[in-house]
Amino acid sequence: MPEISDSQLYKNLKEYFGYSEFRQQQKEIITAIFKGNDNLVIMPTGGGKSICYQLPATLLNGLTLVISPLIALMKDQVDGLRANGIGAAFINSSQAAEDQHAIFNAILTNEIKLLYVAPESLSQLEGILNQTTLSLIAIDEAHCISAWGHDFRPAYTQLGFLKNRFPHTPIIALTATADKATREDISKQLNLNHPTLHLSSFDRPNLSLSVRPGIDRVKKILEFVDDHPNDSGIIYCLSRKTTENLAEKLDSAGFKAKAYHAGLGHHVREQVQNEFINDQLQIVCATVAFGMGIDKSNVRWVIHYNLPKNIEGYYQEIGRAGRDGVPSETILFHSYADVVQLQQFATKSGNTEVQLAKLDRMQQYADALSCRRKVLLSYFGELPEKDCGNCDVCKHPPTFFDGTILAQKALSTIARVKQNEPLATIIDILRGAQNATILDKGFTQISTYGIGNDVSWKHWQQYIIQLINQGAIEIAFHEKNHLKLTPIAKKILFEKQTVNLAKIIEKAALKTAAKKEISVKKSTDLFERLRLLRLKLSREEEIPAYQIFSDASLKEMEQARPMTDDEFIQISGVGKKKMQDYGHDFISEIIAFHKEKNTSKKAKKEPTYITSANLFKNGLSIADIVLERKIAETTILSHLCKAYEMDKSIALEKLIDPVDLKAIEKAKTALENPNALRPYFEYFKEEMPYSTIRIGLAILSN
Incomplete structure (x- = not known):
């Protein structure tokens, strides 16, 4: 050598x-x-x-x-x-x-x-x-x-x-x-x-780590994506059917999403992958077959719809976010139904014992009430001294309370059904439910029936999961998931052992905190202009946008604002050939932005929704406005609905089929909560897009 x-x-x-x-x-x-x-x-x-x-x-x-x-x-x-x-x-x-x-x-x-x-x-x-x-x-x-x-x-x-x-x-x-x-x-x-x-260190500090209960997953994902309208993301699912159903729901809600799994034809998979790489597709709902080794550097988030089967796979999949070092988000939805399914998969594998052990470690990560990054890195032999500050546990550390009475209520109920019922039935007994299972089995006669009706179903679920994690309860997966008491449970019931439980953080508080973080991350106008220039050049050259420059390079340009060749070549990610190929275009864009910024400081800016409305009134189609303004179609339609509240001359009726408008009017009188969009979406069996519903309601508000 x-x-x-x-x-x-x-x-x-x-x-x-x-x-x-x-x-x-x-x-x-x-x-x-x-x-x-x-x-x-x-x-x-x-x-x-x-x-x-x-x-x-x-x-x-x-x-x-x-x-x-x-x-x-x-x-x-x-x-x-x-x-x-x-x-x-x-x-x-x-x-x-x-x-x-x-x-x-x-x-x-x-x-x-x-x-x-x-x-x-x-x-x-x-x-x-x-x-x-x-x-x-x-x-x-x-x-x-x-x-x-x-x-x-x-x-x-x-x-x-x-x-x-x-x-x-x-x-x-x-x-x-x-x-x-x-x-x-x-x-x-x-x-x-x-x-x-x-x-190397396995730490990726730019990735935020978050685990959420696997309840209302689709709703939570739609809310998350709505808060990240311009960001590319991957949603990993356990089954092919889930990828397809989720992609359809996202698409109906106005987001560009497609499914990817091994059951699709090679041409279809290749097309989905190419569209995603080239920023023509925002979201891919995929099985683990997707993404190995793809160098797309501007994936801003990764969601796991189901619990992964091991930490290695999970770590590699979340690693597809933020490859450029820019802050990116990862979310894992976790339910015990996933654990049951994965255990069944493991028992059919060639090395069952190893696969079950790895699944246990994955579950321990998902259930953690301490810094998740510490749990993750410890699996790979790293033992950081400090908490990361960039996971959900660090950002919203649990507050513990004396949950001994709650624990005794749950454990006593499990004992009274002779440890022969699953988690859902235990909660129904505690809350005094009157469904078929409770009535048919005579559980209304149990002394603990209804003793916990002051606690919500979801909160009971989380408290019992905590008791499982603390070793007071076991799940007998081979016995229809019945809950079993352990020696620790007997100490809690009969020996006055106290139990500390973590308070459940309300979803509204989490969402407020998340939105606060998002507002901090929003790019300036220059970053968006550089991103659109990059996209334009990538389409002309038929290569992925991130292969021109990464988001990290664009953000450095946004901060440094290089206006000469000597300044531009100092940007990280700018080599000799890229300087020759793209330097002039990006420097020109930065100079133009600088001049416009200086000349328009005193000019009063027209509200963005008024700009969209004026273009529509001047005869431009929705597609034309998207091209003109370079923002998403769903955003344009939202602008027009908002402007219509003040200016009824805007011809919104051109954008909706009269049959759909009549159907929305009928639904409005039938729904208990006609002011929210989600009830309409469910009323129409998720077949009418949100955008159509918004337009119809805007017209009917007159």
Whole structure:
């Protein structure tokens, strides 16, 4: 291997990738490669794994071979490298023979420095590998080789031959998540020669962590997305049917959302992924089949509709948010129904004991009443001293109270039904319900019947879950989820052991706090203009917007406001080629913004909804106004409804079918709460879009 100086490393880092400094452990890993060492790199998603082999490739004489699991991942990385001025290509079985021949010729003339290939397609490279110098082998998503990992792929098991065939070529194996057993298995199966282990911190401080009860999930998601109208996000679901149902509900509510799962045709999945990558689709509702290795840096939030089956998978999935380092949100909805389903999946797996143990750790994270980041990082062997301040528990620390009486009521009820009923029935007894189950089984005669009717159903559910977490109650999953008492329960009932329970934080308070945070995060006008310029250029060049510049780079431009080439090249993420390709456009936009800001400081700004209304009155269609104002259609319609309250001459009736208007008028007289939108949406069986309902109600308010 050639000797490389620090000055050469930093020169190529800035020229090709636009950075002036290395991130954690990158330089150490690259230095080890140039020493000829094999390397095993465990670095979190968004930590900068790719540069660890892409930068050396720009300095090595021969070819860097990259093993990657998915075609979409390969294409994404190759497009990004080319945008940075680095020769790269990928090989797969769908390519025409002449296209592959052209790639092989480019390798022989040293025009291509990195070649990406899936393990299944390695056999197609026999000829070219005999004719070129293989300087480095990179194996991405290396956990796929291990049955102990969370995403085992049998095709990866053939990769052990690479070290035997190319014994003097260093191998770098990379993954975002791998526990000790998985790390050892990766090294063994790849035949790595005393690999140097690089274990980076798993902490992603820009990601907020939040866990919420799995009650009214759809409603909560709609509220969340409504508060993040311009942000890209992923919602992970356990079943294919849930992805489709949720995508339909989001779409009906006016958001651009689609489902993604393995049951869809290849063309459909590819289209959804491409639309999401290119910012044509805001939300993807997906099974875990979506997102592996995609470098889309501007995903601002990730929601888990269901509890994941293990912490490794959960960590990798939330890592797809905020890869650019910009603050991003993650939310996990948690219910015991998910636990039951996942336990059933685990019992059908090849290593049941391991999978159940990992599920237990995932459940412990979801149930935590202390800093969640500490719980998460401890799984990977990190023990931070301080709480993170960026999870729901840190932001809204629980207030505990003496819940002994409540606990005794619940435990006594479980005892009186002989520990043969599930959680829901116990709560119904406590609250004095009169449903079929309670009446048929004669539970109205139990002495604790109705003893807890002063506590809401949802609060009882949370208190009993806390008792489960404290070890006073167990769930017998193999006995229809019946609740069982433990020795701790007997101490509470008969030995005066006290119980501290956490007060339930009301949803309204959480939402207020969340909205306060969102208002702080809102971008200035300049960031939005730079974002739209980036989107325009990406459409013209048919590449993802984030491959031009990340949100982090745009935010730095927003703050620094560079107006010369020398100032612009100092922005993180601006390399030589991107300076040449985009510098003029972005500098011109910043200068124009600066001039407009100075000349309009004294001008009174017209309310934004009036601007939309005037454009509509002047004959522009809704689609035209969206293009003119560059804001969402749902926002435009909201503007028109608001303006209509003061100016009835606005022809809102053009935007609604008379049949729909008549139906809304009928619903208005039938509903108990005709002032809220959600009752109408449910009245029409979620088939009439919110936008149509808003327009109809605005007209009927006259």
